[in-house]
Amino acid sequence: MARSLEQLRRDAKRCQDCPLWANATQTVFGAGDPHARVMLVGEQPGDEEDRKGLPFVGPAGRLLDRALEAAGVRRDHIYITNAVKHFKWQPAGGRAGKRRLHKTPAQREIDACHQWLEREVAAVRPQVIVCLGAIAARAVISKDFKVSTMRGRFVQSTLAPHVFATFHPSALLRLKEETEREAAFQRLVKDLRLINKALS
Ligand code: URA
Secondary structure (H helix, E strand, C coil): CHHHHHHHHHHHHCCCCCHHHHHCCCCCCCEECCCCCEEEEECCCCHHHHHHCCCCCCHHHHHHHHHHHHHCCCHHHEEEEECCCCCCEEECCHHHCCCEEECCCCHHHHHHHHHHHHHHHHHHCCCEEEEECHHHHHHHCCCCCCHHHHCCCCECCCCCCEEEEECCHHHHHCCCCHHHHHHHHHHHHHHHCHHHHHHC
């Protein structure tokens, strides 16, 4: 299993199935335990992930680490990947011009990348898949999935026995009010505790 994941990682390095590869530093493939019972799926690598070649190692990843710890889930026991494996960005305007701002991937880019996600799921064969945010939920669960009303509940899926969606950690980072951020963090932790429930 681990070997086929390694093969996939090598193959994905050369992927040019959508235009996103052209402006990205590298393909950011999934990482973590190749035999994990839990797979987390995010949206796409951010600026730091693009440079380091690893998923969830920037600000959203650090918030995710805190939430996983609070939920009693060890990151070294899980496999983390993204629905889209190249960083889509645009230059910030004005004096911040050198910064690369995240741009939401288009449906055709999510579709083009889906083959890698499917193959990762087939190689890892997780018991639980957690979708972080709307893009992941649409890629894994259904195109009309609404995180605001449908998060934190198991849904039927052919990909794994237990599948649910929750907030994307970046959505929490965008909240201005400290109290709002803390409340959303607690909801994220509560959702992530479903992982232990599914595995028990
Ligand atoms: N956001 C994501 O969805 N994935 C990452 O890897 C980093 C930030």
